[in-house]
Amino acid sequence: MNAFRFLGDMTHLFSVLVLLLKIYATKSCSGVSRKTQELYMVVFLARYMDLFTDYISLYNSVMKVVFITSSAAIVWCMRRHPQVRRTYDKEQDTFRHVVLVAAAFVLALIFNERFTFREICWAFSIYLEAVAILPQLVLLQRGRNVDNLTGQYVFFLGAYRAFYILNWIYRYFTEGHHSRWISWLSGLVQTGLYADFFYYYFLR
């Protein structure tokens, strides 16, 4: 575990906590894309299947449980919570996220480390995570009312992936040259998607 990865995990955790706080404290999810939250829940479920089969470390297992439960809690709030669900602007959140799921799945069938169920699910989750933010970015640019908690949420998500890129560079030079090209390429795409958001966010 290097500092970049730890910082990345912490900013990722913080982004989810900021969103949970916003929804819980304001009892509102205006400006938040439910589709992005559903995609993230699928990402975590597909990637953390090994939660019960492979024990890597207490940290790893605890964080997986936290990410799965928090993303499920956010989706539950936006779908079921009587007060919060009313503030979800359905007609604004129009991105056809099914297309993202299908594209990620097809990519995972073609590009994976081994053609096994586990590896295909893992690659699927990596590809899907790279594009999961799109519905949220569309909502932000359409809405123009980037309320600061949602803006901060996206900012921390971008920072998390940027730290992971530093982590991969660090690991490449210190731990030998394992091929992590699936993570590297999709991580770059993901961080690239945030670049234009950061452009708008800082120029706002």
Added chain:
Amino acid sequence: APADNVKDEL
């Protein structure tokens, strides 16, 4: 070697 592709990242 299994070590090199253990998915130890979140």
